Amino acid sequence: MDTKKYVIRQISIFSENRPGRLAAIAHALGEEKINILAFSIAEANGFGVVRALVDHPEKAHDKLLSLGFNIAFTDVIAVHMKDQPGGLYEVAKILGDAGINIEYSYAYSGKEGAVLILRVDQVDDAIKKIKNSGATLLERSVFH
Amino acid sequence: MNCWDPRIEEMPKEDLQRMQYKLLKSLVYRLYSFSAFYHDRMKEQKVHPDDICKLSDVHKLPFMFKRDLRDNYPDKIFTASKDELVRYHVSSGTTGKPTVVGYTQNDLNNWTTSLARGLTSVGLGRGDVIQVSYGYGLFTGGLGMHYGAERIGATVLPASVGNTERQIELMQDLGATAIACTPSYLLHIGEVAEKMGVNIKKDTRLRTGILGAEPWTDGMRNRIQDWLGIRAYDIYGTSELSGPMFTECAEQKGFHIWSDIALVEVIDPKTGESLEAGEKGELTITILQKEALPMIRYRIGDITTMEEDICACGRTHPRIQRIQGRVDDMLIIRGINVFPSQVEYALMAIPDVGEHFQIVVERKGALDDMLVRVELNKESFSDKINDIMKIRQKVEHRLRNSLNVNADVELVEPGSLPRFEGKSKKVIDKRSM
Known part of the structure; x- marks a missing residue:
């Protein structure tokens, strides 16, 4: 069975737990006309990981990386x-x-x-x- | 006046200075003749023992710094042979490498004498029970106070640090009349006592606090005195001088520096020039009688002023005022010296975090709280929360091991910490000084 076509590239972004961080991420994606299809925030003591499925993961990755974010791809x-x-x-x-x-x-x-x-x-x-x-x-x- | 050694403590200033000159002269001759380190230093400075013809000639001698001890770790500049040493103490260094201080029996005696005079000057003596709540061990606080308190005939309760509820029970049960600890630990004891329903003012015999090993203020003194119903005295010292050594007297007007033991100067930290009495500058101390590890014009890095007038208590020895700051960026966290360079050194060993960091110090309740903010590296970011938590634990563990004090760690986004050109400001100290 070809399982590859079912593997989706999620972007995961490291974020400090303080006001305005999600807005900064969302603003960057909006500027690049990247649509967020699904997303969640996992919260730990002092930091969070924002996870999202977007229509252009590579573009989102490059944009956020250029802004200095810690970003990684994860297969879901x-x-x-x-x-x-x-x-x-x-x-x-x-x-x-x-x-x-x-x-x-x-x-x-x-x-x-x-x-x-x-x-x-x-x-x-x-x-x-x-x-x-x-x-x-x-x-x-x-x-x- | 309570006096341990009136002959010395009330000696006329001219006689004291004559004694200091003799001690300095013989110290310089001894070191020039028998120690390669001091010999070379004096040669570099183009000064010969014959150039020391009066007390003020001390300014011709070269300075010593903490790095001299670090560079000569552990005992390369000791001037006593191994079989003459009776004790070591060890303090943390700036790059994870500690500094070691060795003591001969005479060194211990002088240290103890200095404290015996100080403790007597605040009214302690036979019949007092002194709870020593400084750490016992490599740190000089516990053992130093212990011997000083025994010397004056007081009863020592060697409580060390921690197990605060038990300390309060013992303070009550054994009738402690004095406590020696850091001011922040005494505040902590006060808070814990209140929670236990113990009123230190009414339910204990505690009347005196000998507080030091960290900077504090007159505001804090007033608070402690009003709240706990004790007289709180400051004590000064560092391991390089021997340990906690010089206390205030009952007048609470600065530390008496015993002239037969130490020669103090206050200098301009930039030019090295001596300043007049009352002028603020860097404290520089020469220990006149030290056998194992002589310290000549040692620049501790503390900023203060010196007073030469005779104290209201009658003692003729000079006093230095409370420490008002540091020439470097050393922090004192719960009595432990912490240099930002130590944090940097510890962080450099962990590839998961960047080289930029920020230290935030706050007083939470009575205790100092230290937070280190550091950037998580791009390569080390994984989607898994657990992996990030593990990195944070690793950093906390590493910092605890090299600083000997707990620090919380906050991982932040790369590039988010302030960058500086030139001298960086890595420390945010929110403690009200």
Whole structure:
């Protein structure tokens, strides 16, 4: 199975935990006409990591890097969920049964239904298990 | 007046200066003849012992600096043989390399005598119970005070630092009448006592504090005296001089520097010229009687003024005022000397962080709190929070090991710390001085 087309490039940005940092990131992306499709902030004591799926990850990377941000690419996958009670359970169970650990995750509920973004420890295995179980993975081309 | 040694302490100034001259002359002869280090230094300065013909000729002698001890680590400039040494103390250095001070029995005796005079001058003596809450060990504070207190016949409670609740219990149970510690630790003791429901003013016999090893102010003194119902006296010293050595007397008007032990000068830090009494400058001390590690015109880096008039207590020896600042950027955090260069040195060993940093010092409650802000390198950034936390722990661990004091670390974005041209201002000290 070609798992590559399901691997999505997320950008992760290191941010100090103080007012105005998210605005600075968002402003830079807006200036470059980069659209943010999904995003989350993970907070730790004194700093945070902003994670986002954008339509032009390379452009976003170069722009933020030129502004001095610490930025990295991370491979994630996106799974369609049923936008109804039990929807998350179905996806989480597949991975749990397969012994695949979710490092972190965030979700959005858009026009085409609910989508779960996952960072897992074994990307290829996760893709295969999810495909085999009949759930729908979003292809990279949906995002960028 | 309570006096340990009236013959010396009340000696007329002219006699004191005559004694100082004799001691200086013999010290210089001894060092020129028997120590390669001091011999070379005097040669470089083109001064011979024969050029020292009166006390004020001391200004012809070369200066010594902390780096002289560091460069000669551990004991290259000691002038006593190993079998004459009876003790070592070690203090932290500016680049992670410590400085070592050795003592002969006479050195310990002089140190102890100096403290015995000081402790007596604030009214302590037989029947007093002195709680020594300076750290015991490589640091000079604990053992120095311990021997000084024993010498005057007081009872020593060698409590050292920490375990504050137990210290307060012992203070009550054993009837401590005096405590020797850093002013910030005494404030901490006061706060903990309040939490325990102990009123130091009413529930203890504590009446005297001998406080030092970090800079403090008259404002803090007033607060401590009013709050805890004690008289608080400042004490001055550094390990290079022996340790804590010179205290204020009951007048609280500056440290008495015993002329038979030390010759003090206050100089212009830029030109090295001697200043008049009352003029603010850099303290420079020559220890006149030191066998293992003589210090000649040692520039400690502290800024103060000297008073030559006879103190209201009757003592004729000069006094120096409270330390008003530093010529370098040394910080004193919870009684420990910290140089920004030490922080820089520690950070350089960690590839995950940049070379720019900022130190923020605050007083949280009674204790000093030190925060080091440092930039996380681009290559070391990973998406995982845990990895970043590990880098921070690594930096904290490294700083604790090289500074001997806890520092919190904040990782910041690259390029976010201020850059400086020329002399950088890496320290933000928010403690009210």
